Amino acid sequence: xxxxxxxxxxxxxxxxxxxxxxxxxxxxxxxxxxxxxxxxxxxxxxxxxxxxxxxxxxxxxxxxxxxxxxxxxxxxxxxxxxxxxxxxxxxxxxxxxxxxxxxxxxxxxxxxxxxxxxxxxxxxxxxxxxxxxxxxxxxxxxxxxxxxxxxxxxxxxxxxxxxxxxxxxxxxxxxxxxxxxxxxxxxxxxxxxxxxxxxxxxxxxxxxxxxxxxxxxxxxxxxxxxxxxxxxxxxxxxxxxxxxxxxxxxxxxxxxxxxxxxxxxxxxx
Amino acid sequence: xxxxxxxxxxxxxxxxxxxxxxxxxxxxxxxxxxxxxxxxxxxxxxxxxxxxxxxxxxxxxxxxxxxxxxxxxxxxxxxxxxxxxxxxxxxxxxxxxxxxxxxxxxxxxxxxxxxxxxxxxxxxxxxxxxxxxxxxxxxxxxxxxxxxxxxxxxxxxxxxxxxxxxxxxxxxxxxxxxxxxxxxxxxxxxxxxxxxxxxxxxxxxxxxxxxxxxxxxxxxxxxxxxxxxxxxxxxxxxxxxxxxxxxxxxxxxxxxxxxxxxxxxxxxxxxxxxxxxxxxxxxxxxxxxxxxxxxxxxxxxxxxxxxxxxxxxxxxxxxxxxxxxxxxxxxxxxxxxxxxxxxxxxxxxxxxxxxxxxxxxxxxxxxxxxxxxxxxxxxxx
Numbered sequence: 001x002x003x004x005x006x007x008x009x010x011x012x013x014x015x016x017x018x019x020x021x022x023x024x025x026x027x028x029x030x031x032x033x034x035x036x037x038x039x040x041x042x043x044x045x046x047x048x049x050x051x052x053x054x055x056x057x058x059x060x061x062x063x064x065x066x067x068x069x070x071x072x073x074x075x076x077x078x079x080x081x082x083x084x085x086x087x088x089x090x091x092x093x094x095x096x097x098x099x100x101x102x103x104x105x106x107x108x109x110x111x112x113x114x115x116x117x118x119x120x121x122x123x124x125x126x127x128x129x130x131x132x133x134x135x136x137x138x139x140x141x142x143x144x145x146x147x148x149x150x151x152x153x154x155x156x157x158x159x160x161x162x163x164x165x166x167x168x169x170x171x172x173x174x175x176x177x178x179x180x181x182x183x184x185x186x187x188x189x190x191x192x193x194x195x196x197x198x199x200x201x202x203x204x205x206x207x208x209x210x211x212x213x214x215x216x217x218x219x220x221x222x223x224x225x226x227x228x229x230x231x232x233x234x235x236x237x238x239x240x241x242x243x244x245x246x247x248x249x250x251x252x253x254x255x256x257x258x259x260x261x262x263x264x265x266x267x268x269x
Numbered sequence: 270x271x272x273x274x275x276x277x278x279x280x281x282x283x284x285x286x287x288x289x290x291x292x293x294x295x296x297x298x299x300x301x302x303x304x305x306x307x308x309x310x311x312x313x314x315x316x317x318x319x320x321x322x323x324x325x326x327x328x329x330x331x332x333x334x335x336x337x338x339x340x341x342x343x344x345x346x347x348x349x350x351x352x353x354x355x356x357x358x359x360x361x362x363x364x365x366x367x368x369x370x371x372x373x374x375x376x377x378x379x380x381x382x383x384x385x386x387x388x389x390x391x392x393x394x395x396x397x398x399x400x401x402x403x404x405x406x407x408x409x410x411x412x413x414x415x416x417x418x419x420x421x422x423x424x425x426x427x428x429x430x431x432x433x434x435x436x437x438x439x440x441x442x443x444x445x446x447x448x449x450x451x452x453x454x455x456x457x458x459x460x461x462x463x464x465x466x467x468x469x470x471x472x473x474x475x476x477x478x479x480x481x482x483x484x485x486x487x488x489x490x491x492x493x494x495x496x497x498x499x500x501x502x503x504x505x506x507x508x509x510x511x512x513x514x515x516x517x518x519x520x521x522x523x524x525x526x527x528x529x530x531x532x533x534x535x536x537x538x539x540x541x542x543x544x545x546x547x548x549x550x551x552x553x554x555x556x557x558x559x560x561x562x563x564x565x566x567x568x569x570x571x572x573x574x575x576x577x578x579x580x581x582x583x584x585x586x587x588x589x590x591x592x593x594x595x596x597x598x599x600x601x602x603x604x605x606x607x608x609x610x611x612x613x614x615x616x617x618x619x620x621x622x623x624x625x626x627x628x629x630x631x632x633x634x635x636x637x638x639x640x641x642x643x644x645x646x647x648x649x650x
Contacts, residue, residue: 079644112473128274129481
C-alpha cells in the first residue's frame with residue numbers, strides 16, 4: 001500500500017511555508033523590447049509568503065506571467081530565490097535543496113521523459129535516482145501501474161504512448177519515491193478534456209492518499225473543484241490567500257479574482 | 270547507486286539503438302576501405318617480383334627460400350660472393366642500399382653442418398639485410414625472414430634494414446596519425462555527446478533528472494563516463510582503420526610501417542587515446558550544457574574542433590615544440606603520440622600527458638556539475 005505517513009511530523013501541519021520569496025531575472029534587450037520596458041531586470045516574484053497545509057491541495061491562481069511557475073521552481077529547488085526562503089517539510093530550499101528534492105514530486109510540462117525508454121524502465125530509473133531499493137520499487141511499480149492502468153503499456157516505448165497515457169506515466173514517475181509533497185505546475189495546461197480528467201482524477205486520488213499538493217493554474221474551475229486553499233498571485237505578489245470560502249466570501253472565484261485584479265491593476269477587464 | 274543508474278541509462282540508450290552503434294563502428298571500416306583502395310590505386314595491385322639476392326657463405330636454406338619464391342609466382346637470382354660486380358659483402362650491401370639488389374644473405378662458415386650438430390663448437394649465424402624503401406626488397410625480407418625464423422634452429426639470426434625506410438615510415442605515420450586520431454576521436458565523441466547532453470537539455474529530459482535528489486557531480490559523471498566508453502568504441506574503430514590502412518596508403522609493408530613502434534609504443538598510444546577521449550567528451554559536454562539546442566552546441570563544437578585540429582597540425586608539422594606542450598590539453602597527447610611514432614618515445618612524457626588529461630577531465634566534470642546547478646544555464650531563455 002502507498003504510505004500516507006509523512007517524514008516531517010515534527011514540522012506540524014505546515015508542509016510548505018514560503019517566506020518573503022523574491023526572484024528577479026535579467027532582461028535581454030530583446031526581452032526589454034517585448035516587455036516594453038527600459039528596466040534591466042524584471043521582478044518575477046516579489047516578497048511572496050504563504051503556507052500549505054498537510055493533506056490539502058493548495059492552488060496558486062494567477063494570470064500568465066504572474067510568477068506562479070517561478071514560485072514553484074523555487075520550491076522545487078530548480079532555481080534559487082534572490083532573497084527570502086521557503087521550507088518544504090521543514091527543509092530550506094536554499095540551504096538543503098537535496099533534502100527538499102527527496103521530499104517532493106514535481107511535475108511540469110517543461111520536464112519530459114525520454115522517448116526511447118519504456119515506462120517500466122523510466123520508473124525504475126527515477127526510483128534509483130531517489131535511492132529506492134529494488135524490492136520496494138518493484139512493489140510500488142506494481143501498485144501504481146495497476147492503479148493507473150499503465151501495466152499494459154509498461155514495455156511500450158514512451159514515443160508510442162498516447163498523450164493521456166504519457167501524462168499518466170509522467171505523473172506516476174514524479175511520485176515514484178512516494179513524496180510527502182506533490183507540486184504540479186499547470187497540470188492540465190494544453191491537455192484535451194479526456195487527458196485533463198485523468199490529471200484531475202489523479203490529483204483527487206493523491207489527496208485521498210493523504211498527500212499534500214501544491215498546484216499552479218489559471219483555470220478557476222480546477223481550483224474550485226480541487227483546492228482547499230488558494231493564493232491569488234498578481235505581478236509576483238500575493239493578492240489574496242486563504243481557504244476558498246475566506247477568499248471568495250460568497251462570490252464565485254472568477255468574480256473574486258477579477259475584482260482583485262481590477263483593484264490592483266486599475267483596469268477594466 | 271545513483272551514478273550506476275545514470276551510467277546504465279546512457280549505456281542502455283546507446284546499446285539499445287543499433288543505429289548509434291553502427292555510426293560508431295562504421296567510420297573505422299570506411300576509413301580502412303577508402304584508404305586501402307586509395308593506396309592500391311596509387312601503388313598498384315599485386316607485384317610480380319624478380320629478386321636479385323647476394324649470398325655470402327653457403328646453406329641449403331637458400332634452396333628452401335628459392336622454392337618459396339617460386340611458389341609465390343616470383344623469381345629469384347641468388348648470386349654467390351665473390352661475384353662480378355660485388356666482390357665483398359660490403360659491396361653487395363651498397364647495391365642493396367642503392368636498390369640494385371634486393372637483399373644480402375650472410376651465412377657463417379659451415380652453417381648447415383653446425384646446425385646438424387656435426388660442425389664446430391661456435392654458434393652458427395645467419396644474417397639478412399634488406400632495404401625497406403624498396404617494395405621488392407621488403408617483400409623478399411618478409412618471405413626469407415619468415416623461413417629463416419622457422420628453420421632448424423639453433424642459430425643466431427639477425428635482420429637489418431639498410432635503408433632509412435623505417436624512419437621514413439615512422440615520420441609519415443608520426444605526421445599523419447596524431448592528426449587523424451584526434452579528428453576521428455573528436456568526431457566519435459561529438460556524435461554521442463551532443464545528442465546525449467545538448468539533446469537531452471533541449472528536449473527537457475535533463476531537467477527531469479535535476480529534480481531528483483541525485484548530486485550534480487553524479488549527473489555529470491553519469492554522462493562523461495559512459496559517453497567516454499562509447500566514444501572509445503568509435504575512436505578505436507577509427508584508430509584501427511587508420512593503422513591498418515595507412516601502410517597500404519603509403520605503399521609500404523605493414524611490417525615496415527609498424528616496425529619499431531613496438532608493444533610499449535602501442536600501449537602508450539592506447540593510453541593517450543584513452544586519456545584524450547574523456548577530455549574531449551567533457552569539453553563537448555561543457556559546450557553542450559551551455560547551449561540551448563543541439564544546433565547551437567554543434568556550432569560551438571565546430572569551433573572547438575577547429576581548435577583541436579590546429580593544435581594537432583601544430584604538433585605534427587611544426588618542429589621544435591618544447592616541453593611546455595605537455596601542459597596543453599590535447600596538444601600534449603599529439604606531441605606524445607608523435608614521440609611514440611618516431612621512436613623518440615619518452616614514457617614519462619606520455620604518462621604525464623595521460624595524467625594531466627585526466628586532471629583536466631576531472632576539472633571539466635566539476636565545471637559541468639556547476640553548470641547543471643546554474644539556473645541561468647539550465648533554465649535561462
